[in-house]
Amino acid sequence: MSQKTCLNPTSFSGRLRERLFRGTRFSLKKHEDQVEPGAVLVIPALGIRGLFSFLGARLDGPEGIKGMLSRREHNPEIDRPGLVEAGRDIEKESFRIIDEEMGEHSFPPEQWQVVRRVIHTTGDFDYAGRIRFHPHAVSSGAAALRSGAPIFTDTRMIRAGLSPWRLKWFGNDVVTPSAVPESHRWAEEEGVTRSVAAFRHFAEKFQGSIVAIGNAPTALLEMIRIVEEDGIRPALIVGVPVGFVKAAESKDALLEIMDQPAVTVLGRKGGSSVAVAILHALLEWARTEDR
DSSP states (O other): OOOEOOOOOIIHOOOOOOOHHHTTOOGGGGGGSOTTOEEEEOOOHHHHHHHHHHOOOOOOTSSSHHHHTTTOOHHHHHHHSSSOOOOHHHHHHHHHHHHHHOOOOOHHHHHHHHHHHHHHHHHHHTTTEEEEEEEEEEHHHHHHTTOOOOOEEESHHHHSOOOOOHHHHHHHHHEEESSSSSSHHHHHHHHHOOOHHHHHGGGGTTTSSEESSSHHHHHHHHHHHHHHOOOOOOEEEOOOSSSSSSHHHHHHHHOTTTTSSSEEEESSOOHHHHHHHHHHHHHHHHHHHHH
């Protein structure tokens, strides 16, 4: 059995911490004479960032540890732990049926991944004729997700529906502005819905993010105002509110912003489940493109 070697905490660890705090890398190779061959090295408690600095490795960024892990060889049991083998088989067969019944279509591969997952979620092929993409919607959204951009939602239903293990792929946080306690007071004071008031107070945070709206047409209309009047540009707007009051109108208005990447669904159809399906498809596409 290999011998356990603990380096002198007052000399080795102290010098290590001092160098890390000075922002310089500490080279283990320079101290290899202190470690016997086959020994188990006990590293001082430095925290995760200190540990990777100790190893001379970066944690963040495409060339860092996180980037390396995101590009590791595909393993369904690791990459998609929320699906057991039987579940993966059902999903695969469902997609095969959708492909077969849909037949020929004009969607490019990256858009078809989104459309097919929406059909899979709703059981409704009518979405194939209603969904609309900005030309850069998928590429912009996927790039933002890969960079770890946050996802802002109009309801907690979208947040609840997103798979935690998919979100872990790139470390995307999900934030629902209307869920903060202050949103009720903001809405009362401004005489608007909670979604509108919350979006106004969070507007600056939307720059470069993903904004997903599946329930409140008023939130989508406010998001359009934020883009047009405040000049704040999310990387992607998923605007698919469902309903009878201003739902169709809000989505038509979104399509009129020619330089804002967006995905929407014409008419009254949509909803939080559709928004979740679109986000899941984008995460899956981003994961595929990242390999």
